[in-house]
Amino acid sequence: MNRHCTSRRFRFPFHALPALALLPLLAGCGDTGGLVGAGATPTASGPVHLWPDRAGATVPPADPGGAPPEYVPGITPVRDQDVHGVDPVALVQAELRAHPDTDVGADGMPSETAAAIRACGTEEDENAEAGTAACPVLTPYYRDLTGNGKDELIVGIEFPDKMMSVRVYTADPDGRLNRIMATTETVISVELAGRDVVLRVPSGNRGYELITAWSWDEKQLTMLPTREQIVRLPSGPQGPASRRPGGEPVRP
Structure with a gap:
């Protein structure tokens, strides 16, 4: 052991601290808690425009x-823009009446789904077989x-083959219900993250998912798909409970 190495603490004025990274380390002396150089720092570089x-x-x-x-017609106006008292079944049934026999678009749905929605709450719905969710x-x-x-x-509406319609409604100061989001996807899961509605759907590539975040747009006065990400799934059987939040980003 080098007997000439002594443990000392040095006090430096605050403005001199950035220069300390340039001080060489004393060979053979133990670290006593003083400032130590962090080594070379990579040079930051901005994006390079190819073929400018x-x-x-x-x-x-x-x-x-x-x-x-x-706006959804045929619904009693709500008070104080409070949508908690709105019956979601009655709401979707009102949309069916306004757009009957619609197969495509925001209001499109299979005929069997539409028939099941019209039967929600009726005797036919109550007599559905045990374990069957008659009302979608x-x-x-x-x-x-x-x-x-x-x-x-x-509101979520179950379609055949794991497809799902996800719809969002807001109430204006006059109490009218305004639908601000409607999309139909083969959905793995739906999540809320802050003020976003996040849909996870199959990406078309085995072992990957597509995550789409829908956000409110004040200019369009509607929810728009603002961010999309393809994520790699961990190996092994997957389900909503075992899937890691956010997945693993795909890297080039």
Whole structure:
């Protein structure tokens, strides 16, 4: 052991601290808690524009991709913009009456699903076989998605083959219900993250999922798909309970 190595603490003025990283370490002396150089720092570099002289393509603005907002007719106006008292089954039934026999688009649904929704709450629904969810309208959820301090109503409708329609409704100051989101996907799971509705769907590539976050857009006055991410699934059987939040991002 080097007997000339002594344990000392040094005090430096605050403005001198950045220069300490340049001080060499004393060979053979133990670390007594003093400041130690962190080594070389990689040089930061910004994005590099490839082929800068090439003229880029000119394309028209893209369609935002969300369903336009639409008031639901035939529903009693709500008070104080409180959607908690709205019957989700009656709400979807009102939409069926407004858009009968619609197969595609925001209101599109299979005929057997539409028939089951019309039967919700009837004797036919009550006499359904045990273990069969005769009414496709699921238990609703509530969350302030627009940032106005009032909850929105989030409704899920089960379609055949694991497909699902996810719809979101808000109430305006006059009490009218306005549908601000409607999308139909082959859904693995639906999650709420802050003010976003997050859908996980199969990506088309084995072992991967596509995660889409729908967010409120004040300009369009509707929910739009604002972020998409392809994630790799961990190996082994997967289910909503065992899937890690967010998955593992795909890297090049």
